[in-house]
Amino acid sequence: MRQFTAIVNPTAGGSTGVAVLLHVARLLREAGAGLETVYSRSLAHACELARQAGQRNRVVLAVGGDGVVGGIGGALSGTDTLFGLVPAGRGNDFARALGLPTDPEALARVLLHSAPRSVDTIEVESAHGRSVVLGSVYAGVDALANRHANRSTLLKGAASYYAGGLRAVATWRPAAYRVTVDSEPLAHRGYTVVAANSPYYGSGRIIAPGARIDDGLLEVVMIREAPRRLFFTLMNELKSGAHVHRPEVRIAQGREVRIEADREVPCGADGEVDAVLPVTARVLPGALAVLC
Structure with missing residues (x-):
């Protein structure tokens, strides 16, 4: 037993x-x-x-x-x-x-x-040091939204994330990112870059429908610059994952992702926001045995 x-x-x-x-x-x-x-x-x-x-x-x-x-x-x-x-x-x-x-x-x-299931984890390197997390690493308006949600004392659960998202989007200026996926550089200007091991973040939002926790890969989701009205539509589409079909969303896959930006951009992982770019995320295949 x-x-x-x-x-x-x-x-x-x-x-x-x-x-x-x-x-x-x-x-x-x-x-x-x-x-x-x-x-x-x-x-x-x-x-x-x-x-x-x-x-x-x-x-x-x-x-x-x-x-x-x-x-x-x-x-x-x-x-x-x-x-x-x-x-x-x-x-x-x-x-x-x-x-x-x-x-x-x-x-x-x-x-x-x-029986235990072997799942991947994510090694994260930033100016704050090295850590290992499980779900996703994200840099941009979603990290700012999560920071607001974590500090909320009035709202809980999904409501705190949604309110935090509205507050973050209202003040966000698109950033110029430099994203490198397995040594391939990708230019990106927009709202966020997410390196996802899990499909979900932000209290059930399906940011990366193609992500799998045991495939040895990170799903990289990049949301480009768009009118604010369209971005709010994209936020609603995160409930189903339908946002990935829009031209403003770019998807890549890789084992290592380096994210940089032209200004100080907040970066978080697994619901905690305590860093800024640049950050490197790399998958650790089958590194954790989980009961599920």
Whole structure:
């Protein structure tokens, strides 16, 4: 029977996140699994707790949103530690990419009985150093929107992302990017560049419908300069992924992506925005074993 260590982000999901964890924890224990719960003080602390649990041959459960899931998953990338998720954040986009159920009983069955799946991770290099994340790296108006959403105290979930997007687009000036995909330079002027391992970001928006979490490739989505009215239409089309059929959207694939710009452009990954361009993202194939 598996032995779990649940690492909890106390600020993610509020009372709903706590309720989901308590329900799942009860089901795991009733099935005979061992479960210990630890609370993180910061993302760096959560990553250290995850490494320590992995060294004790425990299954590490990330309880929180995409930030803590991406951070803990990145910390375990390249190890033999099994990784599980208890989605309890605003976006839960990587859990969505894995097809994880939201029902606690179904989720407990996955954690108890499913075979691990090897998925890709993303190594990220910037002036802030090196890190490993799971879902996507993005640079542009979406990073600015996410920064606004993360700072929102009134709105939660998808509403905070949508409001943050409206605020960001209203003030955004298209940037001149230099994008290099596997040594091929691509000129781009516009709103954003996304190097995606997962199809989803921004609380369920399908930014990269062609992205797969286990194909050893990053899907690079570039949204070109367009009238603001059209850009708002593009934002709405992210709900279905239909935006990729517009001429303003360019798609490329590669194993390594370098993103630069002609000015300071915010850059984020997995729901966290703490860097600016330039940034390099490279895929690490099959680097993480996930229960899903």
